[in-house]
Amino acid sequence: MGRQFEPVWAHFYILDSPAISTYGVAMADTFLGITNAVNVPAAHEITGHKSVREALRNTEKYSSDLQGDADVRDYRQLPLEVDPPRHHLYRTALTPYFVKPTIEKKSPEFRKNSAELISQVFGTDSEISRSLSLPLVMKNLGVIYNRPQDVAEWVSWGESVWTAAGDGRNGDVLHRHLDEIYEEAITNPKQDIWAEIARLEIGGKVISKEEFIGISSVMLAGGRDTVVKLITGAIWHFGRAPEDFEYLRQNPDRIDVAIQELLRFLTPNAAMVRSTVPESTAETLPEDRYVQISFISGNFDETVFENPYKLDIRRERIPHVSFGFGPHTCIGNHVSEIEAKVFIETLLESGLKWEITESSKIKFYPGAMAEVPEHFESLYLRLR
Numbered sequence: 001m002g003r004q005f006e007p008v009w010a011h012f013y014i015l016d017s018p019a020i021s022t023y024g025v026a027m028a029d030t031f032l033g034i035t036n037a038v039n040v041p042a043a044h045e046i047t048g049h050k051s052v053r054e055a056l057r058n059t060e061k062y063s064s065d066l067q068g069d070a071d072v073r074d075y076r077q078l079p080l081e082v083d084p085p086r087h088h089l090y091r092t093a094l095t096p097y098f099v100k101p102t103i104e105k106k107s108p109e110f111r112k113n114s115a116e117l118i119s120q121v122f123g124t125d126s127e128i129s130r131s132l133s134l135p136l137v138m139k140n141l142g143v144i145y146n147r148p149q150d151v152a153e154w155v156s157w158g159e160s161v162w163t164a165a166g167d168g169r170n171g172d173v174l175h176r177h178l179d180e181i182y183e184e185a186i187t188n189p190k191q192d193i194w195a196e197i198a199r200l201e202i203g204g205k206v207i208s209k210e211e212f213i214g215i216s217s218v219m220l221a222g223g224r225d226t227v228v229k230l231i232t233g234a235i236w237h238f239g240r241a242p243e244d245f246e247y248l249r250q251n252p253d254r255i256d257v258a259i260q261e262l263l264r265f266l267t268p269n270a271a272m273v274r275s276t277v278p279e280s281t282a283e284t285l286p287e288d289r290y291v292q293i294s295f296i297s298g299n300f301d302e303t304v305f306e307n308p309y310k311l312d313i314r315r316e317r318i319p320h321v322s323f324g325f326g327p328h329t330c331i332g333n334h335v336s337e338i339e340a341k342v343f344i345e346t347l348l349e350s351g352l353k354w355e356i357t358e359s360s361k362i363k364f365y366p367g368a369m370a371e372v373p374e375h376f377e378s379l380y381l382r383l384r
């Protein structure tokens with residue numbers, strides 16, 4: 001029996017915040033873009049590796065049938081905000097675009113993007129998240145969706161699609177873009193993912209515009225700040241622990257494991273919300289229907305991970321829940337893992353050595369997690 005499980009993160013979750021995130025926990029000053037914020041506080045939080053996995057599987061008790069981000073959108077993000085069995089139809093239709101062999105074929109282009117950005121940014125005084133990680137993640141997405149012409153616009157939105165217009169949360173910029181890509185996909189289809197998505201059949205019927213918007217919205221929002229945190233976090237870690245970088249140079253077969261440990265430790269999406277009452281069929285919607293499921297608590301559960309507060313790329317077993325668990329498990333997991341692997345391999349090949357400078361601003365979690373980055377507000381490096 002492990003040590004009494006202490007939810008050290010509990011005190012920093014803003015459970016009575018006006019906006020609780022279902023895709024990236026709402027924390028007062030790091031409320032990022034890929035959120036499904038709900039406007040009613042979560043009544044309670046589910047923590048611990050076992051309980052989190054059980055809850056994520058139990059879609060009847062903890063439903064994803066909820067309207068998130070009601071302040072910035074009025075449609076369901078799909079397949080995120082629908083329960084089985086209908087969830088399965090969307091998921092099956094989208095899976096072929098995200099399976100490992102499909103994404104692996106893009107590796108040469110990911111490698112070219114990584115090499116270009118590393119040579120442009122390393123050795124300069126540019127901020128890493130904005131000048132390297134975000135452009136890299138967006139360029140790679142442009143490859144996967146075959147939309148290189150959109151990359152500059154996606155980068156201009158910044159880390160979050162909901163703050164693309166400025167400081168406050170607002171969906172106008174994203175929604176104008178989604179209207180345009182739908183219009184183009186219907187009237188003047190190109191050879192890209194949107195032309196195919198607009199023609200997907202769900203239950204024998206071609207999807208509606210609203211369904212297209214729901215799918216493309218999460219396809220553009222879901223893999224932004226999460227993958228950016230993973231790439232920036234890798235640069236941060238190897239900059240302060242060059243011995244780990246050297247270990248990977250000597251043991252390239254351990255890169256995959258190192259990425260799993262980075263995913264665990266950084267937990268780019270800390271929590272999601274579920275509703276105890278499926279919203280689209282309920283007659284009344286009780287205020288206390290939301291429950292927050294804490295992925296980060298699962299990832300730092302001392303009964304599963306020995307010394308969880310240490311980023312240890314030599315761990316043998318890393319059953320993290322950073323991509324969630326159960327039917328809604330992240331569809332972009334291979335995208336994230338393959339992008340990160342190609343990036344780390346390219347960095348190793350570059351022969352560069354660097355350290356993180358004091359001018360970097362990293363927000364760490366409090367208490368026992370004081371060495372775990374919550375958010376890289378800015379990261380700067382200097383070559384060694």
Ligand code: HEM
Nearest residue numbers: 079080222223226227268269272323324328330331332336
């Ligand atoms: C390190 C990077 C990423 C992390 C940590 C992450 C995390 C997650 C998590 C925790 C979920 C489950 C949500 C839930 O249970 O309610 C999820 C779902 C999802 N993610 Fe990701 N994600 C990442 C990258 C991506 C990328 C690159 C894409 C697409 C390009 C993506 C698209 C999606 C979609 C569409 C869903 C909904 C799946 C469903 O409901 O069946 N994610 N993600």
